[in-house]
Amino acid sequence: MLGRFYLWTWNLIYKNRFIRKPGNELTLPVDVARKMKRVTIKLGGHSNRLVLGEGAEINDCEIRLDGDSNLIEIGPRVRIKSGKIYLRHTHGQHIRIGADTTVEGAYMLSDEAASIDIGQDCMFSTGILIRTGDKHSILDATTGLRINPARSVRIGNRVWLGREVQVLKGTVLLPETVVGAGSLVSGVFDEGGCVVAGVPARVIKRGIRWDRELV
Secondary structure (H helix, E strand, C coil), X not given: CCXXXXXXXXXXXXXXXXXXXXXXXXXXXXXXXXXXXXXXXXXXXXXXXXXXXXCCEEEEEEEEECCXXXXXXXXXXXXXXXXXXXXXXXECCEEEECCCCEECCEEEEECCCCCEEECCCCEECXXXXXXXXXXXXXXXXXXXXXXXXXXXXXXXXXXXXXXXXXXXXXXXXXXXXXXXXXXXXXXXXXXXXXXXXECCEEEEEECCCCCCCCX
């Protein structure tokens, strides 16, 4: 059933499953592997790399990586409580999550020529969606050419995404941005230290910073 894939059923008590096709690279520190629970990794395609940093904690997560020469990099001490991270059907793209970022629940998807960059010490709540494309084509009625190409997403250091936030293709958020719950974020925000909220999201407050603790 798995063809040329290798299948590991590692530490069955934690219900982890790894599927890897030869020619791809998985960097999984021992301390990270020991803490994983209910994680599925599917690593296919050619010359792809999945790198997990020291001290990362990944649970209830599915990671799918294929295409060619792509990279998923989860930085040191990142904590993901649940989610899906998919980088598929493309060449030379990446999804990077910076050190000390925490994710309660997120779906990150790139399946065209676009990447996702997430900075350090970000805080993502539950129900987060980050995607670089529309999944289907919109065509010019006269020429038949596609007019909705994928675009990369860039989220700076220390960005807080509230519950049920959707981040669409081409979004840029600068450091110390807070995104209000239920917001739909699209486009480039050229200032940080602000609160953005709404559908579509807009800046509603400036001159702020945030803290993980109630002070």
